[in-house]
Structures are given as C-alpha cells and as structure tokens.
Amino acid sequence: xxFLEKNFLDIRNLDILARQTSWVHRVDPxxxxxxxLVYILMVVSVDKYAIAQLVPFxxxxxxxxxxxxxxxxxxxxxxxxxxxxxxxxxIFNPLVDRTILLHxxxxxxxxxxxxxxxxxxxxxxTVAGALILIAVTGFNGICLALLQFRVPRVFVTQLLFLYRYxxxxxxxxxxxxxxxxxxxxxxRAPRLQTFTSMLGYLLLRATARAERIHLxxxxxxxxxxxxxxxxxxxxxxxxxxxxSWTSLFVLFRMYDMPQLLGAKALEVLL
Amino acid sequence: MSHxxxxxxxxxxxxxxxxxxxxxxxFRITHGESVAVVGANGAGKSTLLQHLNGxxxxxxxxxxxxxxxxxxxxxxxxxxxxxxxxxDPDDQLFMPTVYDDVAFGPLNLGLPQEEVKMQVTDxxxxxxxxxxxxxxxxxxxxxxxxxxxxxxxxxxxxxxxVMDEPSSNLDPLARQRLIKLLLSFKHTKxxxxxxxxxxxxxxxxxxxxxxxxxTADGPTSEIFQNMALxxxxxxxxxxxxxxxxxxxxxxxxxx
Numbered sequence: 001x002x003f004l005e006k007n008f009l010d011i012r013n014l015d016i017l018a019r020q021t022s023w024v025h026r027v028d029p030x031x032x033x034x035x036x037l038v039y040i041l042m043v044v045s046v047d048k049y050a051i052a053q054l055v056p057f058x059x060x061x062x063x064x065x066x067x068x069x070x071x072x073x074x075x076x077x078x079x080x081x082x083x084x085x086x087x088x089x090x091i092f093n094p095l096v097d098r099t100i101l102l103h104x105x106x107x108x109x110x111x112x113x114x115x116x117x118x119x120x121x122x123x124x125x126t127v128a129g130a131l132i133l134i135a136v137t138g139f140n141g142i143c144l145a146l147l148q149f150r151v152p153r154v155f156v157t158q159l160l161f162l163y164r165y166x167x168x169x170x171x172x173x174x175x176x177x178x179x180x181x182x183x184x185x186x187x188r189a190p191r192l193q194t195f196t197s198m199l200g201y202l203l204l205r206a207t208a209r210a211e212r213i214h215l216x217x218x219x220x221x222x223x224x225x226x227x228x229x230x231x232x233x234x235x236x237x238x239x240x241x242x243x244s245w246t247s248l249f250v251l252f253r254m255y256d257m258p259q260l261l262g263a264k265a266l267e268v269l270l
Numbered sequence: 271m272s273h274x275x276x277x278x279x280x281x282x283x284x285x286x287x288x289x290x291x292x293x294x295x296x297f298r299i300t301h302g303e304s305v306a307v308v309g310a311n312g313a314g315k316s317t318l319l320q321h322l323n324g325x326x327x328x329x330x331x332x333x334x335x336x337x338x339x340x341x342x343x344x345x346x347x348x349x350x351x352x353x354x355x356x357x358d359p360d361d362q363l364f365m366p367t368v369y370d371d372v373a374f375g376p377l378n379l380g381l382p383q384e385e386v387k388m389q390v391t392d393x394x395x396x397x398x399x400x401x402x403x404x405x406x407x408x409x410x411x412x413x414x415x416x417x418x419x420x421x422x423x424x425x426x427x428x429x430x431x432v433m434d435e436p437s438s439n440l441d442p443l444a445r446q447r448l449i450k451l452l453l454s455f456k457h458t459k460x461x462x463x464x465x466x467x468x469x470x471x472x473x474x475x476x477x478x479x480x481x482x483x484x485t486a487d488g489p490t491s492e493i494f495q496n497m498a499l500x501x502x503x504x505x506x507x508x509x510x511x512x513x514x515x516x517x518x519x520x521x522x523x524x525x
Contacts, residue, residue, distance in 0.1 A: 015406055140366040164364055167408060212361040215325050219354045220426060221346065221378030229373055229383065 014131070017070055018138035024068040029141035030148055031238040035245045036133040040126045042249040048115040049101065052258040054122065060245065061128040068136045075135075079127050086123035090116045139163045144228055157226045165209075172205055274301040274429045274458045276322060276352075280331035283317060292317050292482045294331070299458060299475075306469035306490060307462040309479035310504030315434075315462040316357075318479065322432050322460065323352045335430070350379065353428030353457075357435040359415035363407035368399070368418050371407055375426040393425035394418075397451060413444030420451070430458045437465045466494065466508035478503050 018025065024032075039060055046053050065072055094112035102109040134142065143156050176198055180190060190198065214222075251257070276299040284291035292314040299305050307315050320326045321333050324345040333340040335348045356362045365371040372393055376386040394400045397417040402410060410418065416436065423431065436452070437445045449471050452459065463469055469476060469490060476493045478486040480503040486493055493499065494508055506512075 019404070138366075140370070143366075160366060161364065164366060164408070168360060209361065212356065212358070213364050215320075216354075216356055216362045216364065217374075218325070219323055219349055220375035220422065221349065222374075223378065227374075227377035228370065229377070229386065 013074070014134045015138060017068075017135040018141070020069055022068050022136075024064055024136045027136075027241050028234050028238040029137045029145040030234065031242045032133055032137050033142055033145040033149070035242055036129050038246045039129050039249055042253040043122050043125045043129070046118070046122065046253065048118055049111060050256065051114060051118050051121065053252070053256045054118065054125065056252045056257045057125050057249070060249075061125065061132055064132045064136060068132070070132065070135050075128055075131055078131055079124055082127060083120075083123070086120060090119040093119070147228065153225060160226065165213075168209070169202070169206055173202055176202065275299065275334070275336055276430060276458065276460065277334040278318075278321070278331065279334070281318075281321060281328040281333060282330040283321065283326055283328050285317075290314075290317075290482065292321075292479070295479075295484045296331075297477060297484065297487055299460065302456060302458055303475060304459040304473045305461070306466075306473035306476045307460060307479065308464070308466060308469060308476060308503075308505060312481075313479040313504070314482040315479055317482075319354070319432055319434055319460070319462050322430075323349050323354050350426060351428055352430045352432055353423035353426060355416075355419055355423055355431065355433040355436060357438060359412075359419040360408070362419040362422065363415060366406060367403070368394070368405050368407055368410070369403040371418065372403075372422045372425045375422060379426065389425045389427070393421040396424060397421045398447075411444075412439050413441065413447065416440060416444070416448060417451070428457065430460070431455065433459070433461045433463075435463055435465075436461060437463065437468050466505070467510055470494065470508050470510065478505070480504065 039057070043054065043057050061075075064070070065075065093116040094110060097110060097112035097115060099111045100108035101111045101114055137145075140160075143160050146159070147153065147156050180194065180198065184190070184194075278295050278297050281295045282291070282293050290312065295318065307318060309315050317326065321328060322335070324333075324340050324342075327340075327342070335351055338344060340348050363371050365374055369390060372390045373386050376389045381389065390403075391400070394403055397420050399414065399417045399421055402414060402418065407415065407418065420436075436448060440448060445465075445468070449468060452461075452472055459472070461469070461472060473490050475488065476486075476490040477484060478493060478499065485503055486496070486499055494511055497507070500507060
C-alpha cells in the first residue's frame with residue numbers, strides 16, 4: 001500500500017467515528033462548530049512566550065476524546081503526519097531569537113526555543129480541535145452548521161464536493177500509481193516526464209468526471225443551489241455546552257491559570 | 271395527452287472535435303414500452319441517450335417527449351419526466367449520505383420538507399435500500415450504489431426511465447436483483463446495454479445502432495435470432511440463445 005493510500009484514505013474513518021451516539025455526538029453541530037472556533041481563536045492568540053498558559057487548553061480535546069469514545073492514538077498519528085509543516089515554520093525561531101529567558105539550573109533557554117515549543121503546542125491543540133470536531137460531528141453536519149451560520153452557499157457547496165470527491169480522486173491517483181509501479185519494477189520514484197503525464201491524465205479524468213457529475217445534477221433539477229434537509233432543534237443542553245466551554249476558554253486566555261494556582265498553592269504552604 | 275411517449279425524428283448529432291456521432295435516427299416509443307438500445311462500443315448509444323434529457327441538442331431533427339418537442343425552454347420539465355440512471359453510480363451519488371442524495375431531486379423541485387421525506391422513504395423502500403439511508407454513498411457496495419442511484423431518480427416520480435448500462439460492474443446476484451426490480455416498474459424504460467441477456471429479460475423491443483446509424487428496430491426475440499444483422503453490428507447472440515458448448519456437440523459459434 002502506498003504512502004498516499006495508507007495515510008489519506010483512512011481520513012474516512014472520521015466519518016465512521018462521527019456515527020456514534022455519545023452525548024458529545026448528540027450536541028447540535030452549530031454548538032460544536034462555534035465552540036471549536038472560539039477554542040482555536042483563544043489558543044492562537046496566547047502570547048508566544050506563554051507555554052504554561054496553553055496547558056489548561058488540553059482539557060477540551062481530552063474531555064471530547066474521552067466522552068466521544070474516540071481513539072487517542074489515531075489523532076496523535078494524524079497530528080504527527082502534518083507536524084513537519086509546523087516544524088518548518090518554527091524551526092528558525094531558536095536561531096533568530098537568542099535572548100535567554102529562562103534558566104534551568106545552569107542551562108539557559110532562549111526565547112526562540114520557548115516560542116518554538118509554544119508554536120508546536122498551539123499547532124497540536126488547534127489541529128486536534130479541528131479533527132475532533134469532524135469526528136464528533138461529521139463533515140456533513142459541519143457544512144449544515146456553516147449554512148445555518150449564513151456562510152455563502154457557494155463555499156459550503158465547494159466544501160461538500162471537495163470532501164465527497166477528494167477520496168474518488170485519491171482512489172484514481174492510487175490506481176494510476178499502482179499501475180505504474182507494476183510496470184516500473186526497479187524505478188523507485190517516477191521520472192519527471194512520467195510524473196507530469198500522470199498528473200495531466202489525472203486532471204483530464206477529474207474534468208471528465210466533473211462534467212458527468214454536473215450532468216447528473218442537472219438531471220435532477222439543479223439550478224445553482226444545493227439544498228440540504230435542515231432540522232433546527234437547538235436545545236438548552238446545546239446552549240449550556242457553548243456557554244460553559246467558551247467561558248472556560250476566555251478564562252484560560254485572560255488568566256495564566258497554572259501561575260495563579262501555583263501562587264495560591266505557595267501562599268497556602270508558606 | 272401522454273407524457274410517456276419518446277419520439278426521435280431524423281435526429282443527427284456530430285461531436286465538434288471528431289467524426290463520431292449519430293445520424294438520421296428515428297423511432298417512437300409509446301407508453302409503458304421497455305426498449306433496449308444495443309450496439310458495439312462507439313455505436314452511439316450514450317450519445318443517443320444524452321439527447322433524451324436535453325444534455326445534447328440535435329444538429330438536425332427533433333426529439334419529442336410527450337406531446338412537445340424538446341427545447342431549451344422546456345428542458346426542466348422534460349428532465350422531471352425523464353429520469354436518467356448513469357453508468358457509474360459514483361457520478362450520480364454526489365451528496366454526503368444516501369438520504370441527502372435521494373432528497374436532492376425532490377428538494378430542487380421545491381417540495382415541502384414533509385413531502386420530501388415521504389418521497390425519499392418511498393423511493394428507498396421500492397429499491398430495498400431503506401436500511402442504508404444514513405450511510406455515506408461512497409461506502410456502499412456496487413449493487414447498493416446502483417439501487418440508491420435508481421432510488422434517487424425514482425424520488426422525482428419520472429414517467430420515463432433511461433438507463434445507461436445498468437448491469438455493469440454488478441456481481442451475478444446483484445444483477446438478478448436488479449432485473450427483478452426493473453421488471454416491477456411500470457415506467458416506460460429505455461435501456462442502453464451490452465448485457466444482451468438482460469435485454470431479453472426486460473425488453474420486448476430492441477433498437478440496434480451501428481456506427482451512429484439505426485440498423486434495426488423490432489421485437490427483441492426476432493432481432494437476436496438474425497445472425498447476419500448481429501454480426502454486421504458487432505454483436506453476438508445472448509448466451510441463453512446460444513447452444514450449450516458442453517451438452518451439445520456443436521462447437522461454440524465464432525464471434
């Protein structure tokens with residue numbers, strides 16, 4: 001199985017996870033989308049040198065993974081898969097910012113390293129938040145929520161189709177890669193010429209499919225608007241979910257909880 | 271007045287970038303008829319089918335659905351009358367779940383939500399796929415996908431069903447189930463297929479295309495016994511009409 005197949009096709013498992021019936025899964029999609037959005041905003045806006053302040057934010061993914069009966073290892077793997085992008089962004093911080101901010105024994109830790117760790121933490125928390133949102137809501141539910149938040153229909157339609165046909169396209173790419181591999185016994189990576197022609201062929205296939213899908217849509221009365229069945233039953237429990245989580249996030253953002261707790265503990269002890 | 275009549279009058283169409291297309295095709299299919307369109311690869315079956323719901327417009331001639339000619343103006347009402355089932359269900363099932371897919375057509379017709387629910391439930395029940403309604407379409411088996419694709423068309427209550435290779439990529443059992451299902455429909459049916467045994471099962475009448483022209487139009491049983499016509503059109507007799515290579519002493523016919 002190729003790298004592409006192994007790592008991307010199992011994103012579909014998120015949809016299977018989303019079909020469970022825990023209390024987290026039953027919360028209205030709008031509530032979950034809004035809460036996750038606030039969560040991401042709060043995490044991202046924490047000061048770049050504040051590592052300790054980020055730690056309390058772990059509670060959101062931890063609670064959701066626990067309550068939603070989600071496999072922790074699966075999410076860790078997915079985060080590790082995209083981590084190189086974040087590492088690439090932050091790896092130069094330690095070289096640029098050499099001001100010593102912290103001493104651990106005789107070892108001085110520069111601001112660059114601290115901001116790098118903070119960046120990685122923020123990256124991990126936000127990616128986990130987004131993946132967990134899909135795993136407890138389903139992509140369809142998220143799109144429905146976006147529609148109800150008055151996000152323009154054309155964007156939501158694009159998202160729906162991207163998600164539906166991404167897998168079909170990856171499937172086709174995998175089949176082509178397999179066919180090439182079977183006839184290129186010793187070549188490990190395709191030659192540039194082969195690669196470009198494969199890419200072009202994939203584009204042609206995708207275009208032909210898009211045409212057929214458009215025809216299928218027209219046959220069933222498509223007029224430029226995708227209509228979805230909506231059900232609106234925002235309950236008290238959903239309101240509670242939103243208010244309790246968002247107020248907690250705001251609290252974590254405004255006050256450095258570990259520092260406050262530490263100071264309180266010291267006061268009591270001394 | 272009947273909405274169930276499909277008529278082609280001297281229809282010709284050439285693809286702009288090639289010499290392929292269909293030429294001077296005429297036929298009239300009446301209420302409740304079940305007609306197979308057969309022909310070798312590239313004979314023009316799919317091109318003809320695409321004319322029946324206005325995706326292609328003939329360069330010459332007319333298509334009439336019901337009592338009216340098909341024009342750009344009445345295309346939406348024609349598409350409601352003519353339900354089209356595609357060869358690859360993956361092209362037809364584009365919504366995230368089976369339920370959304372079947373509801374897509376009725377919602378576009380502007381039906382109220384209660385009515386849409388009834389249509390969806392009814393269509394899924396008719397194809398025996400009620401239990402699949404919450405599943406994502408891409409996770410279904412080939413037979414299930416085909417059934418759901420048919421349900422998505424049925425939900426729009428069409429009078430005429432047009433199908434392109436309905437039995438392709440199906441295992442033998444799924445194919446038999448499909449034939450039983452299609453036999454239970456009272457619609458006017460037009461089925462383009464390479465599966466000639468399916469044509470014998472479902473269609474009393476057969477239209478043969480060869481190189482874009484209509485070479486025969488008549489009762490299925492007669493056409494499939496006309497060996498000269500079949501050979502000329504790049505076809506072979508349905509398997510059940512051939513003598514058994516094991517029981518009989520005759521060697522299998524050359525194709």
